[in-house]
Amino acid sequence: MKLVIAIVQKEDSNNLQRAFVQNDFRATKLATSGGFLSQGNTTFLIGCEDEKVDDVLKIIKQESRAREEIATPHMLSTGYEITQPLKITVGGATCFVVPVDEFKRF
Amino acid sequence: MKLVIAIVQKEDSNNLQRAFVQNDFRATKLATSGGFLSQGNTTFLIGCEDEKVDDVLKIIKQESRAREEIATPHMLSTGYEITQPLKITVGGATCFVVPVDEFKRF
Amino acid sequence: MKLVIAIVQKEDSNNLQRAFVQNDFRATKLATSGGFLSQGNTTFLIGCEDEKVDDVLKIIKQESRAREEIATPHMLSTGYEITQPLKITVGGATCFVVPVDEFKRF
Ligand code: NI
Ligand code: NI
Ligand code: NI
Numbered sequence: 001m002k003l004v005i006a007i008v009q010k011e012d013s014n015n016l017q018r019a020f021v022q023n024d025f026r027a028t029k030l031a032t033s034g035g036f037l038s039q040g041n042t043t044f045l046i047g048c049e050d051e052k053v054d055d056v057l058k059i060i061k062q063e064s065r066a067r068e069e070i071a072t073p074h075m076l077s078t079g080y081e082i083t084q085p086l087k088i089t090v091g092g093a094t095c096f097v098v099p100v101d102e103f104k105r106f
Numbered sequence: 107m108k109l110v111i112a113i114v115q116k117e118d119s120n121n122l123q124r125a126f127v128q129n130d131f132r133a134t135k136l137a138t139s140g141g142f143l144s145q146g147n148t149t150f151l152i153g154c155e156d157e158k159v160d161d162v163l164k165i166i167k168q169e170s171r172a173r174e175e176i177a178t179p180h181m182l183s184t185g186y187e188i189t190q191p192l193k194i195t196v197g198g199a200t201c202f203v204v205p206v207d208e209f210k211r212f
Numbered sequence: 213m214k215l216v217i218a219i220v221q222k223e224d225s226n227n228l229q230r231a232f233v234q235n236d237f238r239a240t241k242l243a244t245s246g247g248f249l250s251q252g253n254t255t256f257l258i259g260c261e262d263e264k265v266d267d268v269l270k271i272i273k274q275e276s277r278a279r280e281e282i283a284t285p286h287m288l289s290t291g292y293e294i295t296q297p298l299k300i301t302v303g304g305a306t307c308f309v310v311p312v313d314e315f316k317r318f
Contacts, residue, residue, distance in 0.1 A: 109217070109308050109310060132306070134219050134255065134306070136242055136255060151217065151219070151255070151308075153306065153308060204310055205310065205311060206309065206310060207214065207309045207310065208265065208269075208307075208308075208309035209307065209308055209309070210269055210272075210273075210305075210306075210307040210309075211304075211305070211306050211307070212272065212273040212276065212277035212278065212303075212304065212305040212307070
Protein backbone atom coordinates (compact mmCIF):
# COMPACT_ATOMS: atom_id res chain seq x y z
CA MET A 1 0.00 0.00 0.00
CA LYS A 2 1.21 3.50 -0.82
CA LEU A 3 0.09 7.01 -0.07
CA VAL A 4 0.47 9.48 -2.92
CA ILE A 5 0.63 13.09 -1.74
CA ALA A 6 0.07 15.34 -4.75
CA ILE A 7 0.29 19.14 -4.80
CA VAL A 8 -1.40 20.65 -7.85
CA GLN A 9 -2.48 24.08 -8.92
CA LYS A 10 -5.91 25.10 -7.64
CA GLU A 11 -7.23 25.59 -11.18
CA ASP A 12 -6.68 21.88 -11.98
CA SER A 13 -8.09 20.45 -8.77
CA ASN A 14 -11.70 19.94 -9.89
CA ASN A 15 -10.72 18.14 -13.09
CA LEU A 16 -8.26 15.99 -11.18
CA GLN A 17 -10.83 15.06 -8.54
CA ARG A 18 -13.28 14.05 -11.26
CA ALA A 19 -10.61 11.90 -12.94
CA PHE A 20 -9.86 10.12 -9.65
CA VAL A 21 -13.55 9.32 -9.16
CA GLN A 22 -13.92 8.07 -12.76
CA ASN A 23 -10.97 5.73 -12.24
CA ASP A 24 -12.18 4.47 -8.84
CA PHE A 25 -9.42 6.04 -6.78
CA ARG A 26 -10.34 7.52 -3.42
CA ALA A 27 -8.74 10.92 -3.11
CA THR A 28 -9.04 13.47 -0.34
CA LYS A 29 -8.58 17.13 -1.14
CA LEU A 30 -6.93 19.22 1.56
CA ALA A 31 -7.49 22.96 1.70
CA THR A 32 -4.22 24.65 0.78
CA SER A 33 -3.23 28.27 1.13
CA GLY A 34 -0.61 29.92 -1.08
CA GLY A 35 2.48 27.83 -1.75
CA PHE A 36 5.21 27.85 -4.33
CA LEU A 37 2.85 28.45 -7.26
CA SER A 38 1.55 31.99 -7.28
CA GLN A 39 -2.13 31.25 -7.83
CA GLY A 40 -2.56 28.88 -4.90
CA ASN A 41 -2.44 25.11 -4.84
CA THR A 42 -4.31 22.10 -3.53
CA THR A 43 -3.00 18.94 -1.87
CA PHE A 44 -4.53 15.52 -2.57
CA LEU A 45 -4.04 12.36 -0.50
CA ILE A 46 -4.58 9.17 -2.52
CA GLY A 47 -4.21 5.73 -0.99
CA CYS A 48 -3.61 2.88 -3.44
CA GLU A 49 -2.05 -0.53 -3.91
CA ASP A 50 1.63 -0.55 -4.89
CA GLU A 51 0.81 -1.70 -8.43
CA LYS A 52 -1.62 1.19 -8.95
CA VAL A 53 0.85 4.00 -8.17
CA ASP A 54 1.78 4.42 -11.84
CA ASP A 55 -1.90 4.78 -12.78
CA VAL A 56 -2.38 7.45 -10.11
CA LEU A 57 0.70 9.35 -11.30
CA LYS A 58 -0.49 9.08 -14.91
CA ILE A 59 -3.84 10.65 -14.02
CA ILE A 60 -2.13 13.46 -12.12
CA LYS A 61 0.19 14.12 -15.06
CA GLN A 62 -2.71 14.08 -17.52
CA GLU A 63 -4.86 16.54 -15.57
CA SER A 64 -2.35 18.88 -14.01
CA ARG A 65 1.04 18.90 -15.69
CA ALA A 66 2.66 22.27 -16.44
CA ARG A 67 1.70 23.50 -19.91
CA GLU A 68 1.56 26.70 -21.93
CA GLU A 69 -1.74 28.39 -22.54
CA ILE A 70 -2.75 31.52 -24.37
CA ALA A 71 -3.98 33.94 -21.74
CA THR A 72 -7.67 34.79 -22.05
CA PRO A 73 -9.31 37.86 -20.53
CA HIS A 74 -10.74 35.95 -17.55
CA MET A 75 -7.19 35.12 -16.49
CA LEU A 76 -6.12 38.76 -16.36
CA SER A 77 -7.84 41.02 -13.92
CA THR A 78 -5.60 43.98 -14.66
CA GLY A 79 -8.08 46.14 -16.48
CA TYR A 80 -5.71 46.35 -19.47
CA GLU A 81 -6.90 45.19 -22.87
CA ILE A 82 -4.96 42.34 -24.42
CA THR A 83 -3.66 43.43 -27.80
CA GLN A 84 -1.32 40.47 -28.40
CA PRO A 85 -1.66 36.76 -27.61
CA LEU A 86 0.10 36.15 -24.29
CA LYS A 87 1.61 32.75 -23.44
CA ILE A 88 1.54 31.77 -19.79
CA THR A 89 2.51 28.57 -17.99
CA VAL A 90 -0.27 26.98 -15.96
CA GLY A 91 -0.60 23.76 -14.00
CA GLY A 92 2.25 21.74 -12.58
CA ALA A 93 2.23 18.94 -10.01
CA THR A 94 4.59 17.74 -7.27
CA CYS A 95 4.05 14.14 -6.13
CA PHE A 96 5.46 12.24 -3.16
CA VAL A 97 4.91 8.46 -2.96
CA VAL A 98 5.19 7.38 0.67
CA PRO A 99 5.16 3.82 2.11
CA VAL A 100 2.16 2.79 4.22
CA ASP A 101 2.69 0.32 7.09
CA GLU A 102 -0.98 -0.10 7.85
CA PHE A 103 -4.23 1.02 6.30
CA LYS A 104 -7.58 0.98 8.07
CA ARG A 105 -11.05 2.05 7.12
CA PHE A 106 -13.72 2.22 9.83
CA MET B 107 7.78 6.29 15.66
CA LYS B 108 4.79 6.40 13.34
CA LEU B 109 2.66 9.11 11.82
CA VAL B 110 -1.05 8.32 11.65
CA ILE B 111 -2.87 10.32 8.98
CA ALA B 112 -6.60 10.06 9.63
CA ILE B 113 -9.37 11.44 7.44
CA VAL B 114 -12.70 11.68 9.27
CA GLN B 115 -16.01 13.34 8.67
CA LYS B 116 -16.17 16.96 9.79
CA GLU B 117 -19.04 16.26 12.19
CA ASP B 118 -16.86 13.87 14.22
CA SER B 119 -13.76 16.03 14.35
CA ASN B 120 -14.44 17.87 17.61
CA ASN B 121 -15.22 14.68 19.53
CA LEU B 122 -12.16 13.01 18.10
CA GLN B 123 -9.91 15.91 19.01
CA ARG B 124 -11.23 15.83 22.58
CA ALA B 125 -10.57 12.08 22.78
CA PHE B 126 -6.97 12.55 21.62
CA VAL B 127 -6.38 15.20 24.30
CA GLN B 128 -7.94 13.02 27.02
CA ASN B 129 -5.63 10.14 26.04
CA ASP B 130 -2.51 12.33 25.88
CA PHE B 131 -2.02 12.07 22.12
CA ARG B 132 -0.88 15.15 20.24
CA ALA B 133 -3.01 15.56 17.16
CA THR B 134 -3.01 18.34 14.61
CA LYS B 135 -6.18 19.09 12.70
CA LEU B 136 -5.73 20.21 9.10
CA ALA B 137 -8.42 22.24 7.38
CA THR B 138 -9.98 20.05 4.72
CA SER B 139 -12.31 21.02 1.91
CA GLY B 140 -14.79 18.61 0.34
CA GLY B 141 -13.46 15.11 -0.26
CA PHE B 142 -15.02 11.72 -0.86
CA LEU B 143 -17.62 12.12 1.86
CA SER B 144 -20.33 14.54 0.85
CA GLN B 145 -20.44 16.66 4.01
CA GLY B 146 -16.78 17.57 4.11
CA ASN B 147 -14.00 15.92 6.05
CA THR B 148 -11.08 16.75 8.30
CA THR B 149 -7.53 15.36 8.31
CA PHE B 150 -5.65 14.69 11.54
CA LEU B 151 -1.90 14.13 11.90
CA ILE B 152 -0.98 12.10 15.01
CA GLY B 153 2.60 11.23 15.87
CA CYS B 154 3.06 8.30 18.25
CA GLU B 155 5.34 5.47 19.29
CA ASP B 156 5.00 2.22 17.31
CA GLU B 157 3.37 0.46 20.24
CA LYS B 158 0.70 3.16 20.56
CA VAL B 159 -0.60 2.93 16.98
CA ASP B 160 -3.32 0.46 17.96
CA ASP B 161 -4.54 2.81 20.71
CA VAL B 162 -4.71 5.70 18.24
CA LEU B 163 -6.65 3.60 15.72
CA LYS B 164 -8.99 2.41 18.48
CA ILE B 165 -9.81 6.01 19.44
CA ILE B 166 -10.43 6.93 15.81
CA LYS B 167 -12.73 3.94 15.35
CA GLN B 168 -14.60 4.73 18.55
CA GLU B 169 -15.26 8.36 17.69
CA SER B 170 -15.69 8.34 13.95
CA ARG B 171 -16.56 4.95 12.47
CA ALA B 172 -19.38 4.76 9.92
CA ARG B 173 -22.74 4.12 11.62
CA GLU B 174 -26.43 4.47 10.94
CA GLU B 175 -28.39 7.26 12.53
CA ILE B 176 -32.00 8.34 12.38
CA ALA B 177 -32.02 11.66 10.56
CA THR B 178 -33.17 14.56 12.71
CA PRO B 179 -34.52 17.85 11.34
CA HIS B 180 -31.21 19.71 11.89
CA MET B 181 -29.56 17.31 9.43
CA LEU B 182 -32.00 18.08 6.66
CA SER B 183 -32.13 21.61 5.35
CA THR B 184 -34.58 20.82 2.57
CA GLY B 185 -37.63 22.55 3.98
CA TYR B 186 -39.63 19.34 3.71
CA GLU B 187 -41.27 17.89 6.79
CA ILE B 188 -40.09 14.43 7.82
CA THR B 189 -43.06 12.09 8.00
CA GLN B 190 -41.11 8.85 8.39
CA PRO B 191 -37.92 7.99 10.31
CA LEU B 192 -35.02 8.23 7.86
CA LYS B 193 -31.86 6.15 8.31
CA ILE B 194 -28.64 7.75 7.10
CA THR B 195 -25.02 6.67 7.32
CA VAL B 196 -22.73 9.15 9.08
CA GLY B 197 -19.08 9.10 10.09
CA GLY B 198 -16.39 6.93 8.57
CA ALA B 199 -12.60 7.15 8.85
CA THR B 200 -9.68 6.40 6.54
CA CYS B 201 -6.31 5.91 8.29
CA PHE B 202 -2.79 5.66 6.90
CA VAL B 203 0.04 4.62 9.23
CA VAL B 204 3.32 5.91 7.82
CA PRO B 205 6.87 5.24 9.07
CA VAL B 206 8.81 8.15 10.59
CA ASP B 207 12.60 8.28 10.13
CA GLU B 208 13.12 11.21 12.44
CA PHE B 209 10.97 13.22 14.80
CA LYS B 210 11.92 16.62 16.18
CA ARG B 211 10.21 19.10 18.41
CA PHE B 212 11.70 22.60 18.75
CA MET C 213 14.51 11.62 -0.85
CA LYS C 214 12.60 12.61 2.28
CA LEU C 215 9.42 14.48 3.01
CA VAL C 216 9.56 16.79 6.01
CA ILE C 217 6.13 17.51 7.49
CA ALA C 218 6.45 20.50 9.80
CA ILE C 219 3.72 21.95 12.02
CA VAL C 220 4.50 25.47 13.19
CA GLN C 221 2.62 28.27 14.83
CA LYS C 222 0.73 30.48 12.40
CA GLU C 223 2.63 33.59 13.53
CA ASP C 224 5.93 32.09 12.32
CA SER C 225 4.70 30.77 8.99
CA ASN C 226 5.53 33.79 6.82
CA ASN C 227 9.08 34.08 8.14
CA LEU C 228 9.60 30.35 7.69
CA GLN C 229 8.28 30.38 4.14
CA ARG C 230 10.65 33.25 3.29
CA ALA C 231 13.58 31.31 4.79
CA PHE C 232 12.74 28.24 2.70
CA VAL C 233 12.69 30.33 -0.49
CA GLN C 234 15.99 32.05 0.39
CA ASN C 235 17.61 28.64 0.88
CA ASP C 236 16.16 27.15 -2.32
CA PHE C 237 13.84 24.67 -0.62
CA ARG C 238 10.43 24.11 -2.13
CA ALA C 239 7.86 24.19 0.62
CA THR C 240 4.09 23.98 0.40
CA LYS C 241 1.99 25.60 3.08
CA LEU C 242 -1.23 23.78 3.97
CA ALA C 243 -4.11 25.67 5.53
CA THR C 244 -4.47 24.48 9.12
CA SER C 245 -7.27 25.07 11.57
CA GLY C 246 -6.81 25.05 15.33
CA GLY C 247 -4.54 22.30 16.63
CA PHE C 248 -2.59 21.76 19.82
CA LEU C 249 -1.25 25.31 19.98
CA SER C 250 -3.94 27.72 20.99
CA GLN C 251 -3.37 30.39 18.35
CA GLY C 252 -3.64 28.12 15.34
CA ASN C 253 -0.88 26.44 13.36
CA THR C 254 0.30 25.84 9.84
CA THR C 255 1.62 22.67 8.21
CA PHE C 256 4.47 22.74 5.69
CA LEU C 257 5.44 19.95 3.29
CA ILE C 258 9.09 20.11 2.22
CA GLY C 259 10.62 17.58 -0.15
CA CYS C 260 14.43 17.31 -0.05
CA GLU C 261 17.37 15.01 -0.56
CA ASP C 262 18.36 12.85 2.42
CA GLU C 263 21.51 14.90 3.01
CA LYS C 264 19.54 18.15 3.18
CA VAL C 265 17.16 17.09 5.97
CA ASP C 266 19.40 18.59 8.66
CA ASP C 267 19.45 21.93 6.82
CA VAL C 268 15.65 21.93 6.58
CA LEU C 269 15.31 21.14 10.29
CA LYS C 270 17.84 23.86 11.14
CA ILE C 271 15.81 26.46 9.26
CA ILE C 272 12.61 25.34 10.98
CA LYS C 273 14.29 25.54 14.40
CA GLN C 274 15.73 28.97 13.62
CA GLU C 275 12.45 30.50 12.51
CA SER C 276 9.87 28.80 14.68
CA ARG C 277 11.25 27.24 17.85
CA ALA C 278 9.42 27.86 21.12
CA ARG C 279 10.76 30.98 22.87
CA GLU C 280 9.72 33.49 25.50
CA GLU C 281 8.60 36.94 24.48
CA ILE C 282 7.40 39.97 26.38
CA ALA C 283 3.75 40.41 25.47
CA THR C 284 3.02 43.61 23.56
CA PRO C 285 -0.42 45.22 23.31
CA HIS C 286 -1.11 43.85 19.82
CA MET C 287 -0.89 40.34 21.25
CA LEU C 288 -3.58 40.98 23.84
CA SER C 289 -7.03 41.85 22.64
CA THR C 290 -8.57 41.84 26.08
CA GLY C 291 -9.13 45.54 26.48
CA TYR C 292 -7.12 45.54 29.74
CA GLU C 293 -4.10 47.77 30.06
CA ILE C 294 -0.80 46.03 30.65
CA THR C 295 0.77 47.35 33.83
CA GLN C 296 3.57 44.77 34.15
CA PRO C 297 5.75 43.08 31.56
CA LEU C 298 4.15 39.74 30.72
CA LYS C 299 6.25 36.79 29.51
CA ILE C 300 4.54 34.45 27.11
CA THR C 301 5.80 31.43 25.16
CA VAL C 302 5.40 31.71 21.40
CA GLY C 303 6.42 29.52 18.48
CA GLY C 304 7.19 25.83 18.62
CA ALA C 305 7.54 23.29 15.82
CA THR C 306 6.77 19.59 15.43
CA CYS C 307 8.59 17.87 12.54
CA PHE C 308 8.12 14.41 11.01
CA VAL C 309 10.72 13.15 8.51
CA VAL C 310 9.09 10.52 6.31
CA PRO C 311 10.73 8.29 3.65
CA VAL C 312 9.81 8.90 0.01
CA ASP C 313 9.72 5.92 -2.39
CA GLU C 314 9.21 8.00 -5.49
CA PHE C 315 9.16 11.67 -6.32
CA LYS C 316 7.71 13.12 -9.51
CA ARG C 317 7.27 16.61 -10.83
CA PHE C 318 5.08 17.13 -13.89
NI1 NI D 1 2.33 -1.72 0.34
NI1 NI E 1 9.47 4.04 14.85
NI1 NI F 1 15.79 9.02 -0.37
